[in-house]
Structures are given as structure tokens and as C-alpha cells.
Amino acid sequence: MTKSTGKLGLTSKEAKELQQLFGKNELVSTSNPSFFKKLINVLCEPMFLLLLITATIYFVLGEPRDGSVMLIFVSAMISIDLLQEWKTDQTLKALKDLSTPRIQVMRDNQECSIESVDLVPGDVMILYEGTLIPADGVLLSSHDLCINESTLTGEAEAVWKTANENHKNDSYWRKDYCYAGTMVTQGSGYVQVEKIGNLTEYGKIGKTISETVIEPTPLQKQTKQLIKGCTYIALGSFLLVSLLTWLNLSEYAFMDRLIKSFLSGITLAMALIPEEFPVVLTVFLSMGAWRLAKKHSLVKRLPSVETLGAVSVLCVDKTGTLTQNQMTVQEICPFYHLTQEFLETLGAACEEMTYDPMEIAILDYCQLHGLTKDILFKGQLIDEYTFTNETKMMGHIWQKENELLIAAKGSPESILSISCLDEMQKQEIHKKIESLSACGLRVLAVGQQRLENVSQIPKQIEDCKLDFLGLIAFIDPPRPFISKEIQRCYQAGIRIIMITGDNGITARGIANQIGMDQNGKIMTGEQIDLLFDEELQKAVTHVNIFSRVIPNHKMRIVQALKANGEIVAMTGDGVNDAPALKSADIGIAMGKRGSEVSREAADLILLDDNFSTILDTVEDGRRIYDNIKKAINYIFTIHIPIALSSLLAPLLKISPDALLLLPIHIVLMELIIDPTCSIVLERLPKEDTIMKRSPRNTNTPLLSRGLLFKSILQGLMMFIASFGTYYLYFIYNNDPFLARTMGMSILVFANIFLVLVNSSNQGLVIHSIKSLFQDRVIRISMGITLIMLCIILYTPLHLFFKLVPLSLPQLLLSLFIGAISVFWYEGIKLFFAKKLPLN
Template sequence: MKNGLSTDEVKERLSSFGYNELPSEKPKNIFGIAMEVFKEPMFLLLIACGVLYIILGDVNEGVILLSTIFIIIFITFYQYQKTEKALNALKNLSSPRALVLRDGKEIRIAGREVVPDDIVILNEGDRIPADGVLFDTVNLTVDESILTGESVPVIKSSQIDPSNTIGHVFSGTLVVQGKGYAKIFATGLRTRFGEIGCTLLNIEQQETRLHNEMKSLIRNLFILGAILSVVVIIVFYWVRGNFIHSLLNGLANAMAILPEEFPVVLTVFLALGAWRLSKINVLTRKPSAIETLGSATVLCSDKTGTITQNKMEVSVVYDGDNSFFKDSFSENKTQILEIINYAHWASQENPIDPMEKAFYNTHQLLNENSNTPYKLQKEYSLSKSVLAMTRVLKNTANHETLVASKGAPETIFKLCHLNPQESKKYLNIVESYAEKGYRVIAVAKATMKSTALPNSQIHFAFKFLGLIGLEDPIRPEVPQAIKECHDAGVKVIMITGDFPTTARSIAKQIGLNVDHNLITGGDLDTLSDDQLQKIISNISIFARVVPKQKLRIVQALQNNNEIVAMTGDGVNDAPALKAANIGIAMGNKGTDVAREAASLVLLDDNFSSIVSAIRLGRKIFDNLQKAMSYIIAIHIPIIGLTLMPAFFSSLPILLMPLHIVLLELIIDPICSVAFENEQEEENIMKRKPRDPQEKFFGRNKILASVFQGSLLLGMTMTIYFLSIHEGHTNAEVRAIAFSSLVIGNIFLILTNLSKTRNFIKVITEKNWAVWIILSTAIIMLLLIISIPFLQNIFSFEFPGLKHFISSLIGSSLILLTLEILKYLKNKKKFLPLS
């Protein structure tokens, strides 16, 4: 029981019983993906056009057009596989965790790795990973509403009788209070949860503002495309008199206008964005968080374990008269031994809390040859009204009872009924320790005058023993991360339960503005909501704060129109995490309740990971916006060139369905692969947070895309008319104009890949996806305009290489124009914040 299972035993049980998980939806095979493609409007248009070509007698063109379906299926399959792998990785990370005993050590594992006979340690806020029988409990209460529907938590206790459910815990239920040890007897489908047919929850998908905006834009473009297609069919038939050709041109127009890339790009970007965040130890539980990351204006962070390393050690002990630092503990053992022992006895027997671990380690160091057995009689937990923890222990050897208490110095002073002079003397010591960044804990003891235990720890007659200063070093990367936040226009607020002077000392070390006001939890309770809202913009440090007060801090900031990111780890942090615009739960020390309430989970509990997430969130949003801008821009010339011959009977038809499909084979992967893989913008963390009220694709951005597309349309039409004027055949004109469109498209891609870097920098960067796609596009273009068989299929004739010079010159002029406009815009927009 004390050692748990060995590694070999775990492997054996995994092979016998399998993983502790329930069946989930099987990934779609290639035929399932193909069926999804069959339902897409673009696919239906391709079938219609292919059939029409065959009716017209152009069998080769019809077959090739229908064959492109397989190419589209391949691209879709590739995108789907990347997305599916990303979602599966996130799903595994999202699964509840379990603290188990393995090979004599406490380790935290994924819930799916729990096996029968595992010893699981249950703490407040944990989601129970499998069915088990309890053999040790301390005030354990479990919420079983997920199974029974009863909202009242159930009090649990260890039972000898295995048939008594009071001694059982069940998979999926939640520990709301206390602690317990359970031996697992059922996992996966054999649990109570599995028997009633529950299935694994998929990663949460919700309709975000971005999704809704995209739906609206796609709907409007679809309606516009349908109207224009009908108009084109009517006008084309009126002008040219061939209904089949009119229908073919109308379908080509529908293919040109239909923005089928939008939903694909949005899905791929958000799924792969979440996967990329997981690579920097940030798990995305809600996709909306990716959108919101770039808008964050305030980041509220816990100190312990996030800003600091959460590796506490006892640095100094004060016995009422003298201070003894850790390098002299051995020489001054007699002076500090009682204080350390009582601090240890006031802690959990198998400590998880870093502070209690520090007491345990120092106690072991000073008591090498002593191992007096004590049995717990009663524990008085820390509460909001009494910030101290008291444990009553009985020596099993001589039956002596002792009472050990540790807690906040102010609370211990009150419990010991110290006079004002003594309190002032000890508070000065606390202040001096706090100035050095130590977390200060006071220790007291009491003797039992009767066998009856009081209902509250305040009724003991405590005697003050001394003070202990613990040190938790800051993470070395935090000061730079704080500076990045400042440069990015994101205010950092540190929230801690520590003494104010300790908080100020840590704040100074990490580079926070210590000149700003500091507020304690006590001050917070005296302020009204309006008062807090007025002063909170000048506060960078909250000290002596309890978790419930975090919600007030979040609401006060939000009432000032701030976009708040808030970290938390406990059950009581859940309301604040849910209320925050971006709730961030701790992955290591955080409870499952906090993880479920949060949008993001820090897998390494590291503050710098939050800053990296903000940086990556901005990059994902930028690249998504660039991809969408490009989609609109490139569709403008396609629409224009498709419509033009319908209204002018003397002009040769330029873009046929096959040409549009060829363009789509360039556009689709560029949008969903190349743009997604693009580097972050220059000065991405030197600009203000994005305004959350600003539309993802507002009027100005649409007009900018239309302007780019119009430039490309104007250039292509100019070359189109010049070719006609030079006396080229219709097939040569089509080849020259189509080549102009493809070359111009390539130049348009190069300028759109970055909003801040010029195209030369973009060319020299290692975005291999761009070069593979663009190289393929150029090779395809050269092949179809030079090989007779392909010329015949695409209705091209080779006019000679010199006739493509105008296409290169025109495309270069477009690139130069857009690069100059980009430079002028960036001079104003992307200056570093003062």
C-alpha cells in the first residue's frame, strides 16, 4: 500500500485491462472524408461542369475536371489529418490527471493511465479517475451528482465492508473537500461511469464571435454569388444564344465567387493554433481563447509557482530572540528544533504543498535518528476567518497529546493572545524578513487540559514558539516576460496571499512597478465595487488575498473595459477563471475544477508560458487575418474575368471551370498551409492589444482586399486587351492573360504573407510550404502553356516567351505599389509603445 504498484505491475495491468478510458468516436477513414467533400458546393459545381463538358463533346476536359475531385480530396484529407492529430493531442492533454503512488513515489499521471490496484491520492478539487475503495480519509466529501443527480455532496469514510458504498469513490465524481487514499478496483468500461454508457467528451467547440462573423460573411457572399450567377446565365444566353455555354459560364462564375476556403481555413487555423500552443506548454480548452489572447490588456498572475519556482526551502528561523539562517541550522539545532518540529507536526503527513514539504525536509534533516510515531486525532483546517492550521496528534509510544499550529503571523499572534508590545516586536521581524522576499509563517503549540477537543482551534491556549522564513526563488525568465508584457501594452498584476512587504520585494525583483499602490485582502473588503473600480488602474500588487476575492478583481477590471487574463489553481478560483476573458488554470498544482473552468491550462505553471501564449495568439490571429484578406483579394480578378465575356459578346471567354479549378489548387493550400506556417510579424509584442470590439473583417479590411484584387484585375485586363490589340488568337490571348493572373497571384501572395516585413525578407525566410506550393504553381503553368496535349485541354496556344514580359512587369508594379503602401502604413502603426 505504501509503495503502490511497480512499473512492471503497471505494464502488466495495462496489457490485461487496457487504458482507463471509454470508447470515443473513431477517426474518419478516407472514404468518410471523401463523403464530406461530396457534400461541398464546390464539389457539386465540379460535377455539374464536368457533365456539361462531356455533353458538349469535350470528353477530355470533362474527365480531367472530374478527376480534379481526387486532388481536392487529397488536399482535404491532408488538412483533416493535421487537424485530427492536433485535436487528439489536445484531447489527451485535457483528460483528468491523477496523483498515484508508483514505486514508492507520488507521481501525477494522465487519468487514462490509471490501472486496477493503483493507489490514488485524492485532494480537494480533483476529478476521481476510476472506481476505488477508500482505506484512509480526512474530512473527505465527494460530489456524485454526475452519477446520481443528487446535488448534496456525500461524506465518505474508509470502510472494512467492501459492499458499503460509503467507502467507495467513483470515476468522474469530484472531491469537494478533504483528502483520501483509494485503491482502484475498476477502470474504463468496468467503472460505474462506463456501465451507464457515458462517452468521452470531445474538445469543447463553441460558436465564437469569429465563427459568427465568418458565417455572416460567407452567407452574404453566397447570396451575392447566386444572384450574379443567375444574371450571368441570363445575360450570356441573351448575348450569345447558347444555353449550355451560358450555364457553363454561370457555374464558372459561381465557382469564382463561392468562398469555400473560409470555413476550411478557419477550422485548420484554430485547430493547429491550439496544437501550437500545446507545444509551448499551454493547453487550449476553449477555441475562443485564441481569438481573445491578442486582445488581453491585463494579466493577473499568482505569485507562487507561476512567478516563482514553487520550490520552497526554510531559509531562516526566529526563536523569539535571535534569527538563525539555513547555513547555521546544524550548529543551532537545539534553538530551532522545537519550532521546526511543531511546524512539521502542523502539516500534512505526506505533504503536497511546497511549504509543508520544506518543513518536512528540514525536520528530517534535524531528526536523523529520531522517528517518533504520532497518530492524528483531529485537524482544524485553514479558513477565511482563521488563517492557521492546527493538528492534534497523539504519541503512540507514551500516549502524550500535542497540539501544533502554523499560519499567518497576525493570526497566530491573536491565537496566542500576545500583548501589543510583543506583537509589535515580532511584526518588525516579519517585516524585515518580508523585505528580503521571505514568506513568513508563525508557529505555536498548545497543551491539552482535557480529553475533549474543542470545536474550533481558537479555543486552545496557544504558546508562541517562533517564526519561519521560507524562500521561493523567482523563475529566471520572468523579468524578461514582464518587460515583454509592458512593451506589448499588457499590464501585469501580481496577486498573492503573502505578506505585503514580501509581495513588494518579489514585485521589485521581477520588474513590476512597486511605486503603484498595493492593496491587501483586508483593504479590499472595505472598498465598495465602485471605489475598487476607480482605483484599480493604479494597482499592480494585491497581497493577503484569498481566492474568493479574485472574482471582485476581475469584475472591477472588466468594468473598466479591460480584457482580463486571470490565473488560478484552486476550487475557489473557478468563479474568477470563468468570469475572466481568459481563464488560465495551473496544470501541475491546479485542481481539475480550475482546469474545467479555465480557457487555457498552463502545463508547466510558468508565467513566461502565458506571455508566449499571448505572442503566439497574436501570430495566429495575424496569419488568419492575412489568409482571409488574400482569399477575398484573389477572388476579385477571378470574378471580374469570369463576368466580363458574359457582357461583351466580341470578347473571347477567358476563365473556364478548369482554369478556376487550377487556381483553386494554388489558393487552397496557400491559405490553409502556407499562411498558417508563416512567421510572426516584426514588433508583434511592441504594439497595443487588439481592440476586441473591432471586427475581424471590418469594412476597411474588406476594402483593402478589394483594392488589392482590383489592382490584379486591372493589370490582367490591361494585358488581356493588349494581347487582343496585338492580334493574337483567342487561345494565345487566354494563355497570356491566365499567365498574368497566376504570376500576379504569386506576387500578391508574397506581399500578403507579412504585414510588417517587406517581400525580400519574406523570400529569404524558411517557409518551405510557400516555396513548395509556389514552385509547383510555376511548373504547372509552364507545362500547360508549352505542352501541346495540355494546351489543348486548357484551350491555350503558346505565344512565345517574350509575350510574358508584360505579365512580369505588371505584376512587379502591383508588388511595388503594395509594398510602398505597406511601408507607409507601418511607419504610423507599428511604432514601439512608449
């Protein structure tokens, strides 16, 4: 590729001035809601509406102290929600910054990489294969530049671009111009930016794109249904308890009777609304994505985090994923020709400025044998046959001294098909190819044709009649420890499918080296073409190696697996992987060697291109989903004793003033529950058996029968312990303040023990407590809970909360009862965990 002479591109100073004039290279973007709008959204939550109504009633009753305390705690809860939302926004912003596309440009007369949003008119972009073009511009120079413009034109056929071509034709789209949103599929070029952002052709449709409605994920839908159901139950319970309290207070005046009945009902309603669900969903997914980013896995779409733990099939490319993608020449096999002639033709069939690892390996091998680029590329390059997926070969036409030479290389099948060989010779060559491929080597064939004049040059490479020169075998060794990672996949119930453009024998050789299950069957792309979709769905159930595939084949394989109910993860790094990455449930692109378009199509980007990182990501995806379920279990469990105590009190004809939990105490409990949900449970470590079990069934509801049964069982025991103690003290001591303090203290202690016990579904708390308390945040959160309890009980604040200080024996008794109300479940885990459906 020939560069323009003189100054190329802008200086940094010029770029800064132009950005002030034209702004950022951004399409129409959705702005984040303002602080005021976020505050309104929080206040519209059912729980906060109830709290504000309750505070208002206290002021109306002439009890400004209780009303003020209620408002203080409402403000604290709102602050926690807004702070958590701010942290989530910061996390998402950081993730967005990590995933910002970059482009190579000329700045200060040298090549550098900048974020695409910093492009300005006048910049000179450098395009390579796989680049997603971020701005409109005129082509300055090019080399075999081919661009897929289907995102704009709707035409699947790629367009060849040529600099300085006369573009005054009937077509709207210019051949000497490149457009934002299109992708380079072949070649390279220099483009001077003319339009950015909304002024580009792609930007003109940006407004429509930004208004596209994103469907909620299954997890979001399930959470919404849970909240909706609980709200209906809360409304019904509110009416029932208000009615029962009204009937029990016949001796009170009408207004007192009405207000006390309303307070009893609203207390129960507050206890039944699990407003923590949306917080759990948002925080767990965003923080999970942030943790994955620190492990070199960049999540582009948050909802994909919940899908990671359900992956049942992992489709991987052989080259670069299972192997090191470091091609070296292992062996050359000249066919009745001199080695020198073989290598000269082989080198002449390569690009002089190449990025292809196999061509780099060829040129390095030639260099070692005394054939420098000056020797190989001596002469005039007349024309070339470009490589395509259909032909699977390429060729260069050279004018060397008094003759024309066609130097061609490609897949052995393709080169042999246009070579002048008899059947016996072809059989001999096929045997050699099979023996090389069986060793896991990748094989190319080399041929040449000598011509006397230009008129004899065939129009297409398929029309050539080559002299077959020989074979060259490359080795791309498996990645270190890949065998161990493959076995780790199988332990986790994840099936591995190899999809490669190589021939099946080479693929099988690599599969044998890494210990991959093959089932003895290999399917080629040609065989896929002969199958209907229903037939392919049957085939993918038992074939684990697909060879000689093109992009359409990869996409059909992924779609067939999905049609069978599999959750499919697909890895890829090239432009040809983009359709399959987009079709998969989880598209995984390589961050280092991956093309821009593959990264754009993917849900997840591996920043270190490491296969083991994929499994670490799946493992963390399972941990995130496990912890979401643990949070749901915790929320339901902790609300049961709160709700039942409010429901049972009117039935026992307990005065509303003597309830175990008044509205202000429920607010206090929420201040404990919210951080526990959004901070402590999100940080729980993974289960020891997390990668030794099958992937989860995505059709299983978030709140399964087993989980609901477990929540009810644990909640009932906590209710019996707290309300039972409260009621006994209330009856025998006739002191509602002491009774309330004992009951609430038991609930606070039980809350801490509940987190410890439910931190693992199988392991005993004695085994997990050490890892829990190694986490500084968990230690601090639990410590703050205990400190809050002590401050409320042993400072004048107990008067505001209508509590009394407990003696040391009473405090230890409440601690003991709280522990018993939760730790009984350790016995269930120890003896019956494998028999009861508790997960």
C-alpha cells in the same frame, strides 16, 4: 497513511485481461464522421456543386474532353480538402493524446502513472490533493481525505471520507466510497476501482453531456456570415451575367444560347464564392494549436487559439509563477523562547508525510539543526486541527510523556488572534512581520499550548490560548529573467495583476523586485467582501495587487475585469484556482506542478510551468490571428480579378468561348489558391512589431473596412494588369488563346508576388523574403506553382486548357506585368502605412 498489507493492486497481465473484458474507462464519446460522410459534406459545398454541374454540361454538349478534365480537377480539389481534413484530424488526435488525464496506481506491487482510460476494475488508485478521480471505487485507506463531490451532488461543501465506515444510511452517497468526476481537495488515500466508464455515477450522465451543443466562436460566426454574403452576391451575379450573355448571343440557336449563357454565369459564380474560408479557419487553428504544443503550450480547446492574441490582462499567482516555488527558511525569530523549543514545536505542527513546500523546508531546516523526524514526531498524535481558508492555521495535538501539547502554525494574523499577548507585544511583533515581508519574505507564526488532560482540548483551534513562540520567514526567490518578461508584457500592452494568498507587504516586496507596476494600492480579500460587483469593477481598473484572497475572490476579480471589457488570462496550479481558471477568457494551468482539477478547468496547459512560455503563447496567438487576416485579405484580393474578368466580358460582348477564364481555368486557379491559403499563409512568420502593439479589439470585424479597402485596391490592380493585357492581345492579335494565356500567366505570377508582399503589413518584402524562403514548405509550394504553369504551357496539356506556349519574351513580359501589378503596394507601405487604415 497506512497501506494495506499483502498484495496491493493488479499485475500488468491481470490489468490487460480485465481491459479486454470491461473495455476502456471512457464515457460516451462522439465518433468521427466516416470517410463517406466527409466526402458528401465536401461535395455539398456550393463551389463543388457548381463544378459538377459544369462538368455535366460539358458532357451534355458532346465535349467529353473538357468534362473529363473538369472532373479530374474536381477530384484533385476534393482530395486536397480531404487530405487537409485528415491532417487536421491527426493533429487534433495528437493534441488529445497529449492532454489525456493520468492517474497514479499500484501495478505489479509498485506505484506508477497510467492514462485514466486504461483503468480497470480491481486497480488501486492513489489519490493526492488536486486529483480528479476518474473511476468509482471503495476506499481502502485514507489520511485526512476530503473530496468535493459538487459535480454529482450539487452540494458545495466538501465530504470527509473514511475507510471501512458503515455506509448503510439514508444517504445515497457513501462516505467510504469515491466517485468519478469528483476532486480531492485535501489529504490522500488508496481506492480500489469497482466501476469504470459509463457504469460510474458520472458516466450515467455522460450521454447528456455528449449531446450538449457547442456554440460557434465569434470568428466562426464572422466567417459563416462572409461566406453567406458572398454566396448571395454570387447568385445575383450569376443571374445578371447569364442575362447579359443571353442578350449578346441573339444570333445563336436557343439551346447553344442557353448553355453559353449558363456557362458565363456559372464562371462568375465560381469566382465569387470564397469556399476557402472554412478551410482557413480549421487549418489555422488546429495547426496553431499543434505549433503551440511543440512550444510547451497545450491547447485543450481550439477556439481559445483565436483569443490568445487579444489578451489584455494577465492575472498571475505569485508563488510558482512569478517565483521559483522553492521555499527555503531564510530566518527564524524566536519570541522570548529558546531556539530548540521553537523548532521542536514548529516541526510538531507539520505533517510527517508532507507535500507542502513550506513544511518540507521546515523539516529540512530542523534536520540541519539536529532535529530529525524521529525526535520531532516522538509521541502519540491524538488529534489535529486541519488547515482551512477561513482559519488560515493548523495544529497537531501530541501526547508527549506526561503532558499534552498543541503545536500550531499559520498566518501571523491568525496565530496572534489566539495568542496570550498584550497590545505592546503584538505591536512589536507586527513591526517585525512588516520588516520581513517588505523584503519579499513569507512569514508564518508559531504557537503552543500545554494541557494536563484530554478533557481540556478545545474543539476548534480558534478556542485555543497559545503561548506565542515566534516567527519563521521563508524566501521564494523570483524566477530568473522574470523582470525582463514583465517588461515584455507591458510592451505588448498587457496589464499584470498579482493575485496571491500572501499578505500585501510580501506581495509588494516581490513586485518591487520584478519591476511590476503597482499603482501604490493593494486590496485584500476582506476588502473585496465589502464591495458590490459594480464597486469591484471600478476597483480593478487601478489595483494591481490583491492579497489574502480565497478562490471566490479570484473568480470575482476575473469576472469584474471581464465586465469592464478586458480579455482576461488567468494562471493557476491549485484546486483553489479552478473557479477563476474556468471564468477567465483563457485559463492557463501549470502542467508540472498543477493539480488535475486546475488542468481540467483550463483552456491552456503550460507543460514547462514557465512564465515566458505564456508570452510566447500570446505572441503565437497574435501571429495566428494576423495570418488568418492575411489569408482573408489574400482570398478576397485573388478573387477580385477572376470575378471582374467574368463580369466585364459580357459587357464588352466577348464570346463565352473567348473568355479570359473558362470554368476549367477557375478550377486550375483554385488548385493554386487552396494550398496557398492552407499551407503557405499559415506558416508566415510573425511581424517584428507583434509584441510592441496593444491587444486587438475583439469587437473589430474580421473583414474590417481597412482590410476590405486594401483587398479591393490590390485586386483591382491585378485585374487591370491581367485583363488589360488579355484584352489588348485579344483586340490586336485576334488570338483568344494567346490572349488568355498571357492574362492567366500574369495572374499566376501575381499570386506568388501577392503572398510575398502581404507576408508583412509593415515590413518591406526585401526584408521578409529571406525568412520566407528559409521555410522549406513555402519554397516547395511556390516552386510547385511555377512548375505547374510550365507543365501546362509547354506540354500537350495546353491543348486541354485551350492555351498556347509562350515565347521567352512573352513569358518574361507576363512575369514583369504580374510583378508590377503587386509590388506597387510596397510604395504604399513605405510612405503611407501609418496613414492608411490597411489592417
